[in-house]
Amino acid sequence: MAESLVALHRPSPWHSFRAGMWLGWQIESNWADPWVFTIYAVLRPVSLAGILVVMYAAITRGAFDSPVFTSMYLGNAFYIYVGAITSGMGWAVVQDREHYRTLKSIYAAPVMVPYYLIGRGVAGLVTASFSVIVILTLGVMVLGLGIGPGTVEWPLLAAGLGFGVMALAFMGLAVAGIMLLTGSESWALGDLLAGALYLFSGAVFPLDVLPSALRPIGLVLPVTYWLEVIRRALIPGDRGASALAAWTDEGVLALLAALTAATAIGAMTLFRVCERRARQRGLIDRTSNY
Amino acid sequence: MSNLPRPSKDTGWRLFVRTMVARAYPRVIGQQRQRWWMFFEVTLPLVGLSAYVFVYRAIGAPADFVGFVILGGAMSAFWLNVLWAMANQLYSEKQTGNLPLYIIAPNSLMAILLGMALGGMFATALRAAAILLLGSWLFDVKFTITDGWTLAGVFVLALCALYGMGMMCASLFLLYGREAWHLVHAAQEPVYLVSGLYFPINTLPHVVAIAASIIPLTLALDAIRQLVLPSGADGWLPVRVEMGVLLLLAFVFTAAARVLLTYMERLARREGRLTEAHG
Numbered sequence: 001m002a003e004s005l006v007a008l009h010r011p012s013p014w015h016s017f018r019a020g021m022w023l024g025w026q027i028e029s030n031w032a033d034p035w036v037f038t039i040y041a042v043l044r045p046v047s048l049a050g051i052l053v054v055m056y057a058a059i060t061r062g063a064f065d066s067p068v069f070t071s072m073y074l075g076n077a078f079y080i081y082v083g084a085i086t087s088g089m090g091w092a093v094v095q096d097r098e099h100y101r102t103l104k105s106i107y108a109a110p111v112m113v114p115y116y117l118i119g120r121g122v123a124g125l126v127t128a129s130f131s132v133i134v135i136l137t138l139g140v141m142v143l144g145l146g147i148g149p150g151t152v153e154w155p156l157l158a159a160g161l162g163f164g165v166m167a168l169a170f171m172g173l174a175v176a177g178i179m180l181l182t183g184s185e186s187w188a189l190g191d192l193l194a195g196a197l198y199l200f201s202g203a204v205f206p207l208d209v210l211p212s213a214l215r216p217i218g219l220v221l222p223v224t225y226w227l228e229v230i231r232r233a234l235i236p237g238d239r240g241a242s243a244l245a246a247w248t249d250e251g252v253l254a255l256l257a258a259l260t261a262a263t264a265i266g267a268m269t270l271f272r273v274c275e276r277r278a279r280q281r282g283l284i285d286r287t288s289n290y
Numbered sequence: 291m292s293n294l295p296r297p298s299k300d301t302g303w304r305l306f307v308r309t310m311v312a313r314a315y316p317r318v319i320g321q322q323r324q325r326w327w328m329f330f331e332v333t334l335p336l337v338g339l340s341a342y343v344f345v346y347r348a349i350g351a352p353a354d355f356v357g358f359v360i361l362g363g364a365m366s367a368f369w370l371n372v373l374w375a376m377a378n379q380l381y382s383e384k385q386t387g388n389l390p391l392y393i394i395a396p397n398s399l400m401a402i403l404l405g406m407a408l409g410g411m412f413a414t415a416l417r418a419a420a421i422l423l424l425g426s427w428l429f430d431v432k433f434t435i436t437d438g439w440t441l442a443g444v445f446v447l448a449l450c451a452l453y454g455m456g457m458m459c460a461s462l463f464l465l466y467g468r469e470a471w472h473l474v475h476a477a478q479e480p481v482y483l484v485s486g487l488y489f490p491i492n493t494l495p496h497v498v499a500i501a502a503s504i505i506p507l508t509l510a511l512d513a514i515r516q517l518v519l520p521s522g523a524d525g526w527l528p529v530r531v532e533m534g535v536l537l538l539l540a541f542v543f544t545a546a547a548r549v550l551l552t553y554m555e556r557l558a559r560r561e562g563r564l565t566e567a568h569g
Binding site for chain 2: 031040045051052054058060072099188189191198206
């Protein structure tokens with residue numbers, strides 16, 4: 001009996017992840033009825049895509065069949081995952097600690113906090129995926145993007161998405177670790193990281209447009225290779241980002257896998273260090289006039 | 291005990307003005323004490339607008355379009371302040387437990403809203419100036435002011451209309467719970483799109499531009515571009531017309547804020563929603 005109780009309460013990564021994901025989804029979605037939530041979930045990303053479309057149309061008079069536009073549109077669409085996962089995890093720490101004031105209870109419960117936080121971040125994946133699908137559908141139907149189920153390289157897309165989501169989740173974990181040490185004044189840390197990734201990964205423009213001094217930053221980010229893999233999977237033969245044009249699909253994927261692994265190790269280490277310091281300084285349950 | 295001097299009690303317009311100053315004070319001083327907020331509020335728009343600058347460069351846009359983006363980034367600071375520090379503010383005050391104190395104190399809620407607006411305008415003007423200067427320096431944008439007085443007039447009218455809108459939304463949001471936060475979030479990017487934050491408003495269909503004119507940001511940006519980027523700003527409406535509409539919007543929004551605030555406060559009291567927190 002005692003052994004089974006111990007087994008019952010032993011924290012596992014999967015249970016912690018699942019609990020975090022379920023809670024994250026509830027917090028994100030249960031404030032409105034499904035229709036209102038659907039409109040809300042789609043409105044922001046579609047507007048962001050709309051800004052780029054109008055900017056592009058203002059200059060090129062609507063030359064949407066250009067590979068530059070396709071690359072920009074796809075990068076912007078899939079970038080939604082970056083904001084949803086990375087910012088979401090940092091924000092989860094502030095929410096749990098200062099708004100709901102449950103972080104100390106979570107630490108006291110049989111929960112593996114890093115996996116719980118990754119679950120909180122991944123909860124945004126569902127909403128983000130829905131937005132991405134809507135934006136891609138609009139792109140194909142309204143703007144004539146040449147993407148179709150028959151032309152997509154599905155294995156490459158699945159592998160790219162898998163590694164990409166993992167990389168984003170671990171980046172979010174790093175942000176969450178830093179947020180454990182800072183007050184609510186650092187609320188925008190996740191947004192800042194997401195913004196920097198938007199800029200340096202060449203999400204909406206070829207990396208070559210960046211000043212040469214800034215280009216190396218983009219070349220060490222997993223998001224750069226992730227977006228490149230996605231573009232190549234959706235538009236086979238596309239080599240829009242000329243900085244990576246010489247690489248084969250397998251080469252880009254391998255680099256993405258390696259950078260994801262490096263991000264995972266770095267993020268876990270950083271989170272552990274930050275978490276230990278937060279415990280030592282008694283910061284787990286502090287509030288900073290949220 | 292009876293020899294103690296009685297504290298002076300302001301009433302009428304003196305109380306109104308003191309309340310306004312008292313509420314504006316933390317807006318101005320707060321940012322000196324929270325340097326991180328200042329950092330984020332300047333850096334975040336700069337990072338975002340940099341990406342749009344590189345998009346324009348990638349598609350070979352004329353140099354003035356970079357100026358559009360810098361101006362849009364600076365003005366977005368005001369829109370974000372109106373959303374988060376005006377429209378959402380009474381909801382936030384409810385969360386932190388201050389709202390009942392505002393209601394109990396013998397002052398006008400309208401004075402509190404005006405104080406928030408004045409403090410917010412001043413603090414955000416500093417941030418917007420920082421974004422404008424840094425953005426212009428980073429991307430080598432030259433603005434040419436053709437009519438300084440008209441520009442100042444447009445700017446003041448734009449702020450009055452924007453913050454009037456913020457006050458009106460704050461009154462509306464008095465009843466809201468957690469949805470207020472999401473609604474404010476939802477009012478960012480869609481407004482950036484329809485107000486032509488990063489592109490000329492006349493790129494959009496006229497129907498959309500006319501509908502978007504209810505958001506003061508739309509006409510303010512169009513007028514400011516015409517006054518500082520004359521070669522690139524193919525204005526949608528004449529500047530004088532845009533100033534007239536902004537003046538009208540400022541009056542309408544402020545009057546609506548006053549009416550709505552009274553109504554919503556009464557409704558919120560009746561439904562017991564002034565003190566709910568963690569909704």
